Amino acid sequence: MNCFSNTLKSIFNILIFILSFQFYSQNNTKPNVIVIYTDDQGAIDLGSYGAEDIYTPNLDKLAKMGTRFTQAYVAAPVCAPSRAALLTGKYPQNAGLTGNTSATPGSHGLPEEQYTLAELFKDNGYKTGHIGKWHLGMSEASSPNAQGFDYSFGHLRGCIDNYSHFFYWEGPNIHDLHENGKEVFYDGQYFPDLASNKALDFVEKNKKNPFFMYYAINMPHYPYQPTQKWRDYYKDVEKPRGDYGAFISTIDERIGFLIDKLNSLKLLENTIIVYQSDNGYSTEIRAFGGGGNSGPYRGAKSSLFEGGIRLPTIISWKDHLPENIVNDQFLVNIDWMPTLAKLCNLSVTPTNLDGIDMSKMLQNPSMASPRNTAFWKYGNQWVVRKGKWKLIGYPKDTSHKGILNMENDALFLSNLEDNVSEMVNLAKKHPDIVKELIDLYLSWEHGSKNDIPQKMKTVSHLGSNASITALTPLHNKYKNLNVLLDGKRGYNDYASGQWIGQEGTNLELIIDLKATKQLSKISTGYMHEPGNWIFSPKAIEISFSNDGNTFGSPQKGILPTNSNNKNKFIDLFIMKVDQKSRYLKINVQGIGTCPKGHPGDGFPAWFFIDEIIIE
Known part of the structure; x- marks a missing residue:
């Protein structure tokens, strides 16, 4: 009996040792990183952000598992420059990509010399994967595989039909589905499912290695093509909101698949998950004029009002970062690169970035953000923000929430601490603040006196009374x-x-x-x-x-x-x-x-x- 007990005790001790070693090994392994980037998602379009008509249980759970930001921004209000900023940790102007890229085969996009998140993690021993939308160039030099991704699956252009995988914007219909630089065909198969399965496969194949995955989900960007399941769920919601909401729930469902996969592989506790939208919801014709919701914010996609750039953003690292936190501090997507590098304790770290390390603020939610200022420049619009004050040059309101008079509103000042709606221009009330912010903008390397609106020129001529x-x-x-x-x-x-x-x-x-x-x-x-x-x-x-x-x-x-x-x-x-x-x-x-x-x-x-x- 004692011999048997001793044997059991020995076996138990061995099991404890093995489990302890496993625990020690997992806690000394570099964390995996998954960055989920959605496409044209409105500022409040998650249940955890206040949307009462959209069902997002998995993302709401993710928010409770970590930090949900209320003042997180992207560096551009449209797809390509926002993605370039995310992947380089730089303002789009310094990343070399300030507008959407051409869809012409061979056309250049993100410059080859830019150092990306994928290259950063690859240089630190990670396996790297891109799943979904790219939209950062059609040339080989600007392709995902040339920009540091070991594996890539998805479409290179701005959007595709989710069943035929054709791009419709340029020339004749063009098939656009690629895997590691080669065209692949999955005719009739639903792209959100294809991308989801590829993401799960990437996690499975790299479960024993630290990995970085950029999961660039192509929804809720048009064309709105939800499955019958979600179309039925939103059947009583007026279109285009119903189809848009169905797409958000489609995203949420697939995030649920991903979290379940990480759980089944016992990887969730060792995986940092970042979730963010690339820009505000679209009001383009192909989006039926809308569908999304910017809530209290003015603006949408293509606008530098808050609704175009202030977006749903979540970070979760179970058992390593505080849970169920709502953080009201200032963050821009260019900050993810230095922040993730620090959280992962990478030995090879990026330099010459515009982003700021936010890791201490994430670990100590009561801490103030190290960021106090930021700049934006897109087309004619530009923004300088310092603390609570935000100044827009040549504002554009794609949400059509109010009328802009460019003779009076070419410079538009808001106090975001008092009123996030940006519906009242305070420029005439605070000329000293306007001057201070203009000077700050001009101190930025991409600020120019030519950007500053002048008094509208008048001219007298023979046609004045015609x-x-x-x-x-x-x-x-x-x-x-x-x-x-x-x-x-x-x-x-x-x-x-x-x-x-x-x-x-x-x-x-x-x-x-x-x-x-x-x-x-x-x-x-x-x-x-x-x-x-x-x-x-x-x-x-x-x-x-x-x-x-x-x-x-x-x-x-x-x-x-x-x-x-x-x-x-x-x-x-x-x-x-x-x-x-x-x-x-x-x-x-x-x-x-x-x-x-x-x-x-x-x-x-x-x-x-x-x-x-x-x-």
Whole structure:
């Protein structure tokens, strides 16, 4: 009996030793890291963020397992530069990618010399994987495998159909599904399931090694294609909110699969999970004008108001970081790179970053954020934030929550501590704060005096009291032709209210000067901003009449602008004339479709004109 007891005791001691060794080994193993990045998700669109009409039990549980941020931002309001910032720890301007990348095969994206999160973890002995959306370039040098990922599966362009895996935005339909640089075909299979299965496979294959996985989920970006299960669940919710909500629940369900997998492999306690959206919800036509919700915040995707950049963000590391924390401190996605490097105690660490290590704040939730300032610059919009004060230059409200008057709101100041809605411009009330923030913005390496709005230029000319009518249909958003003769030049922003735009078609106008006058010069203001698919007009034709019925032969001027130019600017096209006339017929001709090499290749191009100055 004693011999038997001694044997049992020996076996028990051996088991304790093995378990203790396993426990010791796991706690001395580098933690795995999973960064989950969703696509076009609204600022409050999780149950844990206040959405009462969206079912997200797994993500709400993840938030309770860790920290949920209420002041976490991304460095850009659109997909590609936001992702570049995340993966490099740098502002998009320093990452070398400030706008969405071209979908043209072979086109460049994230520069090869940029050091990414994948390269960081790979240099520290991790296996690295990318699953889902890429949208950081079509060239081999900017591909996931060239940017540090051992394994990659997903689509390279901005979005795909979830069943055919075709991209629709550029040229003919293009199949876009790749695995480690090679095109693969899973015709008819639901991409969220394909991506989820690949993510689970990556975890399974690397369960004995430390791994870093960038799980770039392509939802709730359009096209809204939820499964029947979730469509039925949201059948009583008005569209597009219902389909959008179904996509959020689709995300949540697959995050549940991932957490279950980590649990089954006993990896959850040794895995850091970060969850964030790349930018606010979309109000584009293909998103049916919306579906998402920015809650108390103004703005959505493409806007630097809070709704475009202040997004759901969670970090969880079970048994290592505090649980069930709501953190109100200031964080930007560029901060994840140095923060994760510190949490993982990496020996090879990144340098020359814009991000700030937030690890101490995560470990001590009562600690103030080490970040007090941040900068944003996207298109014409720019932001400088210092503490509670936020100043926007040339603001744009894609959520359409209020009206912006660019003559008064070109500089828009908010106190985020008092009012996060940004519905009231405090610039005139606090000119000293405006000046301080402008000076701070100009101290940033990418701030420029040319970015600072000046007083709207006025000009007096013969057309100031004239009438103007259109002979061609006007775009629904740009019908106030009177701005072309109101004596005010437009800001360098097509949404300022001083511009008339046409998409893919020409614009023909009749101006009645009310009396015959001697004319010597006609000048037309125009804009060139390829990043927003806006190109200089191709040509302007002007013909003259004294009775408004019979017009002489038109004088044609060709604009000397390279339509492939990547820079944005406004200019004035001048045509000298020697004519007595009462009526002018002006035909502004656009380039038709976006040129080759542009992300919108083959799709309608815009042109915008402001004041027509008649002398």
